[in-house]
Amino acid sequence: EAQVTQNPRYLITVTGKKLTVTCSQNMNxxxxxxxxxxxxxxxxxxxxxxxxxxxDKGDVPEGxxxxxxxxxxxxxxLESPSPNQTSLYFCASRRRENQPQHFGDGxxxxxx
Amino acid sequence: AQSVTQPDIHITVSEGASLxxxxxxxxxxxxxxxxxxxxxxxxxxxxxxxxxxxxxxxxIKGFEAEFKRSQSSFNLRKPSVHWSDAxxxxxxxxxxxxxxxxxxxxxxxxxxxxx
Numbered sequence: 001e002a003q004v005t006q007n008p009r010y011l012i013t014v015t016g017k018k019l020t021v022t023c024s025q026n027m028n029x030x031x032x033x034x035x036x037x038x039x040x041x042x043x044x045x046x047x048x049x050x051x052x053x054x055x056d057k058g059d060v061p062e063g064x065x066x067x068x069x070x071x072x073x074x075x076x077x078l079e080s081p082s083p084n085q086t087s088l089y090f091c092a093s094r095r096r097e098n099q100p101q102h103f104g105d106g107x108x109x110x111x112x
Numbered sequence: 113a114q115s116v117t118q119p120d121i122h123i124t125v126s127e128g129a130s131l132x133x134x135x136x137x138x139x140x141x142x143x144x145x146x147x148x149x150x151x152x153x154x155x156x157x158x159x160x161x162x163x164x165x166x167x168x169x170x171x172i173k174g175f176e177a178e179f180k181r182s183q184s185s186f187n188l189r190k191p192s193v194h195w196s197d198a199x200x201x202x203x204x205x206x207x208x209x210x211x212x213x214x215x216x217x218x219x220x221x222x223x224x225x226x227x
């Protein structure tokens with residue numbers, strides 16, 4: 001089954017404790033993205049990647065890092081999380097630039 | 113830069129009634145256009161997309177959308193709403209940027225269906 005898998009689905013942690021949210025897709029897609037969803041703001045892109053070792057900033061990249069060492073994986077790293085990063089995060093992938101995105105089920109992060 | 117406006121934050125309709133969700137975009141050319149639906153606790157599912165050609169596009173679950181270039185709109189419609197359609201709906205536009213394709217989402221419309 002074609003899917004985008006995120007882990008963990010839920011995480012409560014404290015300020016400053018580094019965390020990584022993993023994202024994996026099994027569709028051999030070139031493009032992958034991370035979004036955060038906040039009430040009243042819709043989805044905002046954090047980072048995206050057009051292929052292995054090619055990443056770029058989205059609209060709200062501050063406080064986040066990503067890497068794309070393999071085509072299927074695109075982890076999101078919060079080196080020093082802060083409460084304003086409490087949000088619902090989605091990973092997405094697509095085959096080419098004008099194709100629809102496939103979304104993961106989301107990761108709800110709470111930073112205390 | 114492109115932008116997307118969904119002017120209705122909440123909409124309530126009765127089951128069986130027709131539905132129209134509004135979406136307006138700002139971009140200098142015709143972008144790629146998408147509608148997604150998000151059920152509680154789940155990710156986003158694609159309802160339909162417009163790239164070019166026929167301006168009336170059909171999607172899944174009985175939804176359709178019409179691209180109107182003169183109004184910069186891409187409104188989503190359904191003739192008869194079912195209780196299971198209650199969800200949040202997002203309009204999105206994709207534009208070429210930096211060799212890739214940037215997707216910008218609207219802020220969403222929460223649909224409530226009254227039985």
